[in-house]
Amino acid sequence: MLGVAGGIAAYKSAVLLRLLREHGHSVRVVPTGAALQFVGKATWEALSGEPVTTSVFEQVDEVAHVRIGHEADLVVVAPATADVLASARAGLAGDLLTATLLTTAAPVLMAPAMHTEMWHHAATRENVRVLRDRGVHVLDPAEGRLTGSDSGPGRLPEPEEIFAAVQQLLASPGEPAPGLLQGKRVLVSAGGTREPLDPVRFLGNRSSGRQGTAMAAAALAAGARVTLVAANVERDVLCEAGLGAPGSAAGLEVVGVESALELRETMLQLAAEADIVVMAAAVADYRPASLAETKLKKQGDDGLTLQLVQNPDILRDLVAQRAAGTAPAGQRIVGFAAETGDEHGTVLEYGSAKLLRKGADFLVVNEVGAGRGFGTAENSVTLVAARDGSAEVIGERRGSKADVSQWVLSRVVTSGPSR
Ligand SMILES: Cc1cc2nc3c(=O)[nH]c(=O)nc-3n(C[C@H](O)[C@H](O)[C@H](O)COP(=O)(O)O)c2cc1C
CATH class of the missing domain: 3.40.50.1950 (Flavin prenyltransferase-like)
Incomplete structure (x- = not known):
């Protein structure tokens, strides 16, 4: 009716x-x-x-x-x-x-x-x-x-x-209808950045890239043209999501990056043409202040002190780029946040504050640790949307990363333009 x-x-x-x-x-x-x-x-x-x-x-x-x-x-x-x-x-x-x-x-x-x-x-x-x-x-x-x-x-x-x-x-609940994202361009980052220390070493994190690749696969299945910016994602992980061999999925382009700075540059450039941007990669907050040209030598018993500098906030930069008018009208920006609760706040409180601080439209908040989140196939998330300056919980979903991805994409579309 x-x-x-x-x-x-x-x-x-x-x-x-x-x-x-x-x-x-x-x-x-x-x-x-x-x-x-x-x-x-x-x-x-x-x-x-x-x-x-x-x-x-x-x-x-x-x-x-x-x-x-x-x-x-x-x-x-x-x-x-x-x-x-x-x-x-x-x-x-x-x-x-x-x-x-x-x-x-x-x-x-x-x-x-x-x-x-x-x-x-x-x-x-x-x-x-x-x-x-x-x-x-x-x-x-x-x-x-x-x-x-x-x-x-x-x-x-x-x-x-x-x-x-x-x-x-x-469509079936939690599943994007085929063709839901027909004609849409979706940009997804996946994996974990590596911050180089010297020619052979880096500071990294445990992100496998499974959540980001699952988001890319769900967007493809819903008819979108997808660019996956993969930060150090193993070939096996891409294969698991059905995104394996180059050219294996029509409508998919995979761009490999290593460090946070490379990821930032690539995302900002590609976001200028994306209707939905999903930042699922785990980006290092800090990188070594300097990159040694040759392999660092052992420093003996005194140990080694590394100086780190803060990396730019890519999610916030994507929002700023959109605000400057260099993004398609109605672009939706979705971030992921791995959080742990403590005596000062719950996972959801930290996630909601992060969403409002960064200015994104949606944040997928997941509790990490204790067998959840990083490196595992299962995920339990809460989707929060920014509406009129406050954070509104859209819903919760527990399931495989593929299931969670389908659910998030369908909610992002049915929750309407949030700006
Ligand atoms: C030219 C014109 C345009 C209107 N546009 C809207 C509108 O976009 N949204 C709205 O809520 N009311 C609008 N209104 C007022 C509604 O028509 C009015 O509140 C009416 O009682 C709604 O009745 P309904 O809700 O039963 O359709 C408009 C009125 C006029 C005369």
Whole structure:
């Protein structure tokens, strides 16, 4: 069922309806009375091939508000006005659309669109929060030109974007729908950096690259063109994820790097063309202050003191590059954080603070140690999204790194553009 409320963006839903029909879905359109002020009944009836009613008192013999709700596999409301969000939150049933929202057991996806002031109003914020808590998928609106000459957050996401979220919700839970990322460019970093000390030694970490390669494989399976920036990832690990031999996977390019500085340069360059950037590589916080040209000799019993300097923060630099305008519109940046809790904070508290500090859109937080995280096949993660200056937990997932990757990608798409 496609619910259409009375917003200026109602015309975009005609394109969404077309996309749904072209992909073989039967769609019953339920506009509100106000929606028909913007796009007439004839358009919805012609494009859907089904009758269109707005009130529970039309075609009463059908008891439409119950039947439509029961028959739907998915209810999409686009655009969702401030008014419809408020009605849905309060459980009002003044017309066929809001009554159906109360009778359906199907997943509900809402794509709000309104003026920035309405979107930012405390009432709307609270309505959205309550609806999300109840399990309604509420996309964030996109940012850009609104009805008049003003611009800001409040635009209806493009029909293709809403359609991608629809496909995802109709697919098996936790699995990206085939074609979810069709036409999208995904850049993933994997592995652990090596910070050279001398021609033969380095400081490294235990990251195997399994999580990053699993993310790349999941993005490929969902139809994206993928560039994997692999920092010291063993061939076996690439093979395990099905990314083995060069050219073995269509749509995949693998770029090898060693150090944090090399990884940074490569990521910044490639991110300029990526729709989704995933920083899954474990980057050394520090590197040796100087690189010895020849192999360091034994220093005897006095030991050896190494001086380290801090490496740049690649995730933050990616966010800054996007802010400077050198990234495709709507680029989503996803970071990974391996955390351990202590007496000052939980894993989630540290992860949330990190997300806000770095300015990324999503952070996949995983607790490391005790047989979890590094080098293992299993992972247990919490996905946190940045929304309006605070961190919101999207959900938790425990499973293989392949399963976790599919889940993260599908959530990143269905959680909507977060800027
Ligand atoms: C030109 C125009 C554009 C509007 N655009 C929006 C909009 O984008 N979002 C919104 O929440 N309300 C918008 N409104 C106000 C709604 O139409 C109004 O709140 C209406 O009562 C919503 O009814 P409904 O939620 O039953 O569809 C607009 C009104 C007008 C006249």
